[in-house]
Amino acid sequence: MSDVEILHSRILTWYAANARHLPWRIPASEWPWPGVDRPWAVLVSEVMLQQTPVARVEPVWHRWMDLWPTPAALAAAAPGDAVREWGRLGYPRRALRLHAAATAITRDHRGAIPADLLQLQALPGIGSYTAAAVGAFAFGIRSAVVDVNVRRAEARLVTGAQHPAPSLTAAETRLANELLPRDNADAATWNVAVMELGALVCKASTPACGECPVQAQCAWVLAGRPAHDGPRRTPQKWHGTDRQVRGKLLQVLRDASAPVPRAALDVVWHDEGQRDRCLASLVEDGLVEPLPRELFRLPI
DNA sequence: TACGCGTGGTA
DNA sequence: TTACCAAGCGT
Incomplete structure (x- = not known):
């Protein structure tokens, strides 16, 4: 040899x-959830695992598969629901991009995850790593x-x-x-x-x-x-950064069942200038939707 | 290319 | 405690 x-x-x-026996690794021949689209399940797991440990991903992944077993199911939901169900995985723009990817898959690929690396990488939030991972683990490329x-x-x-x-x-x-x-199988x-x-x-x-x-x-x-x-x-810096402030603001909105007034956001950070800048950046990113009368919520 | 982007566990 | 670390992406 x-x-x-x-x-x-x-x-x-x-x-x-x-x-480790992780659910998204179960092969197609033994896939235990007939209603759950396996390539979709693999794709969601890979995006969740970008910079987030397995132990925190697993319960959220199961919840997502219950709620949205196919790309079409997620595409039919509000993007804010994806952000809320993302919970505390971190980097919540990933949730928004998964929603956008589900929309693109539903609209441009008839609801089926494309079995092609270039088409995968063209989806929002899917870079070279994730495209290769989905290609290999979902399709055996x-x-x-x-x-x-x-x-x-x-x-x-x-x-x-x-x-x-x-x-x-x-x-x-x-x-x-x-x-x-x-060999293809050995490579995967x-x-x-x-x-x-x-x-x-x-x-x-x-x-x-x-x-x-x-x-x-x-x-x-x-x-x-x-x-x-x-x-x-x-x-990476953390204390006092915009990331910390954005995290605090978004947590308030995730935990709220109705639009929240600006006053409820004001209490999470003392520096008004930074607070306003961060809220504006969350709106700019599409993670927060501003409403009339100084109310805010996750996007519908 | 380097940086910004969340969160929490571990040593 | 602080610092490092965790299946990256987009700009």
Whole structure:
């Protein structure tokens, strides 16, 4: 066996024994919810998982599948309902974009998720990662799914670096494609297997190299696990940022069953200028709908 | 390209 | 406690 074939064999075997049983991973042949469109379910899970951990996504995903089992069902709902049911997953513009994607799928694709990477990526909120993930996991398309877990695992394994570059590089995409198994079915499993290895073993902070099936082949381990030396990603600020204020404003509106007066929003943040600017940006983003007489609500 | 965009768990 | 981290996207 070649070196790459050894990686394939060991990581696929590890995945078979260690994969988490997540609902959106259930194969079509065993899909337990006949009314729930599986490609749609995969797409929703992938958008929810953008920057949000599995544990927080799972209950919201189940709720969404109960409410909106097809793109047409979500398209028929108010965008504000999508924002409300998004709950506290964070980055609520994703909910709005999912609603817009459902509308586009219903209008332009007869309600069926397109089995084509370019058409997927043309949908709102679907970038290169999510298009590849939906293509691979919903339709079995052979394409490299390159998220931060994959980038980190492959960086350590092949390049010997502790961390991947701050943002996706052409070299990382090339490497991921080179490592992708030829066989379509193996490729789909490989994508999710490397992602799972990165999430459970080859972790960012405290990698569990002792549990790694390819430790003996890992360039980073063989180099003595050297500390990162290149530029690190810029740390995110939180306290006092517009993001914090927008989050507080939106929480009031999510929790309200009727339009709320401006006074109810004024109490969440002391700085009037920043508060007004953030409310205006939420309106601009389509996350908040202003009504006459200084009332506000999630968009209908 | 670098930055803005939520939220909460963990060390 | 503060800082880091989590299946990115759009501009």
